[in-house]
Amino acid sequence: MATEPEQVQCPVRADFDPLDPAFLEDPYAVLASLPVSEEPVFYAPALDYYVVTRYADVEAVFLDPHSYSAATAQLPLVPLVPAAREILAAGGHRPQPSMVSLDPPAHTRLRRPTSRAFTPRRVAAMEAQIRATVDELLDAVDPAAPFDLVAALTFPLPASIVFSFMGVPEDDRARLKEWCGHRATLAWGRPAPDEQVEHAESMAAYRGYLRELVAAKADARGDDYASALLAIHDEDPEALTHEEIASILFSLSFAGHETTNNLIGNLVRRLLEDRSRWEAIVADPSLIPGAVDETLRFDTSVPVWRRVTTRPVTLGGVDLPEGAKLFLWLAATGRDGAVFPDPDRFDPQREGAHHHLAFGKGIHYCAGASLGKLEARLALEGLTGRFPGLRLVEGRPMPFHPNISFRGPLQLWVQA
Numbered sequence: 001m002a003t004e005p006e007q008v009q010c011p012v013r014a015d016f017d018p019l020d021p022a023f024l025e026d027p028y029a030v031l032a033s034l035p036v037s038e039e040p041v042f043y044a045p046a047l048d049y050y051v052v053t054r055y056a057d058v059e060a061v062f063l064d065p066h067s068y069s070a071a072t073a074q075l076p077l078v079p080l081v082p083a084a085r086e087i088l089a090a091g092g093h094r095p096q097p098s099m100v101s102l103d104p105p106a107h108t109r110l111r112r113p114t115s116r117a118f119t120p121r122r123v124a125a126m127e128a129q130i131r132a133t134v135d136e137l138l139d140a141v142d143p144a145a146p147f148d149l150v151a152a153l154t155f156p157l158p159a160s161i162v163f164s165f166m167g168v169p170e171d172d173r174a175r176l177k178e179w180c181g182h183r184a185t186l187a188w189g190r191p192a193p194d195e196q197v198e199h200a201e202s203m204a205a206y207r208g209y210l211r212e213l214v215a216a217k218a219d220a221r222g223d224d225y226a227s228a229l230l231a232i233h234d235e236d237p238e239a240l241t242h243e244e245i246a247s248i249l250f251s252l253s254f255a256g257h258e259t260t261n262n263l264i265g266n267l268v269r270r271l272l273e274d275r276s277r278w279e280a281i282v283a284d285p286s287l288i289p290g291a292v293d294e295t296l297r298f299d300t301s302v303p304v305w306r307r308v309t310t311r312p313v314t315l316g317g318v319d320l321p322e323g324a325k326l327f328l329w330l331a332a333t334g335r336d337g338a339v340f341p342d343p344d345r346f347d348p349q350r351e352g353a354h355h356h357l358a359f360g361k362g363i364h365y366c367a368g369a370s371l372g373k374l375e376a377r378l379a380l381e382g383l384t385g386r387f388p389g390l391r392l393v394e395g396r397p398m399p400f401h402p403n404i405s406f407r408g409p410l411q412l413w414v415q416a
């Protein structure tokens with residue numbers, strides 16, 4: 001008869017803080033300093049989360065939504081002050097504000113129409129528009145001077161693509177971008193009480209805006225995602241309400257934006273860091289899709305996702321109680337040598353890089369994975385074609401936003 005592995009008490013790492021400046025600068029150096037092969041799961045009191053580092057454990061969590069609820073996925077990392085909570089509640093922003101935080105059957109109710117309207121045809125049809133947007137953004141660059149690639153390309157590209165995909169009028173996009181910034185800090189950062197109130201106010205405005213957008217689209221349909229969801233609503237208004245459509249748009253407006261901005265930033269950074277990588281891609285653009293997957297493995301743009309246990313479980317040899325909040329360190333799973341040989345080496349030609357968990361797995365698997373990868377590929381094709389001699393500018397800062405889940409350079413100074 002098989003014997004159960006011996007249970008150990010959960011190790012505690014009092015100094016583990018993913019919002020610490022040293023961690024934000026180089027989380028992989030922190031990872032390398034931890035004894036994760038002996039302690040694959042540990043408790044971080046600075047967060048009140050259990051950190052899960054091993055690929056197999058994170059994958060098991062994603063594949064078992066009954067034991068691991070998604071309810072913490074967007075939970076503010078710090079408890080909110082009552083004033084911020086009241087503003088959010090009045091604005092219809094619940095603690096599980098959208099599908100990525102919901103468990104079945106509530107999740108299924110939103111996910112099904114999301115996937116139905118997000119057809120491969122609709123994504124493939126975006127290719128020409130993405131190429132044209134890349135060209136337009138690069139046309140605006142002065143190649144004679146150093147420029148910030150984030151401002152020039154990686155930020156505006158996915159924002160413009162996802163907002164036009166959703167059907168957001170051009171004039172409203174700047175506001176929406178600003179609200180998305182508040183959302184990142186509110187749920188994944190550590191805002192002070194007065195900042196929480198400001199973020200909560202913009203969240204209420206953001207949700208109000210999306211409700212109005214759905215109402216306006218209901219009377220003036222277009223060839224866009226919001227209208228495709230409204231067509232599903234028409235078939236059976238009880239199965240997908242206007243409020244639920246606004247919630248799906250809330251998911252997409254954020255998920256389709258910062259994730260991809262950061263992916264392109266990380267991709268270009270990792271290629272330029274070692275010129276031979278960049279030159280190999282310039283010489284052979286067929287390496288680009290592999291480089292995108294390798295970036296998602298090696299330096300993903302969503303390094304952490306969260307779950308909470310619904311019952312007592314044993315994970316990574318550690319007993320966890322019901323209600324244990326889990327910090328699924330996706331970035332660490334990409335460096336797991338049991339799955340990826342020589343994991344700290346960046347290799348665009350690595351076989352099996354696409355087995356990364358950067359898009360999650362199971363019922364919440366990223367709805368926009370193919371769109372995000374398409375945008376990254378076309379951005380890099382445009383960039384290598386236009387500026388084959390591109391290089392990083394020495395001595396410029398490369399700051400990162402202080403939050404746990406969305407990582408990419410806030411500025412990336414390059415010279416054509």
Ligand code: HEM
Pocket residue numbers: 062070099100101111114162251252255256257259260263300301302305358359360361362363364365366367368369371372373
């Ligand atoms: C390109 C980089 C991207 C990364 C690394 C990424 C990563 C993720 C991750 C980790 C999850 C959670 C998975 C889970 O809980 O199991 C997720 C969910 C999701 N993503 Fe993405 N994403 C990206 C791009 C996009 C884009 C472009 C869109 C849409 C336009 C999108 C839409 C969504 C949605 C709607 C969900 C929620 C799915 C659900 O709860 O069923 N993502 N993504």
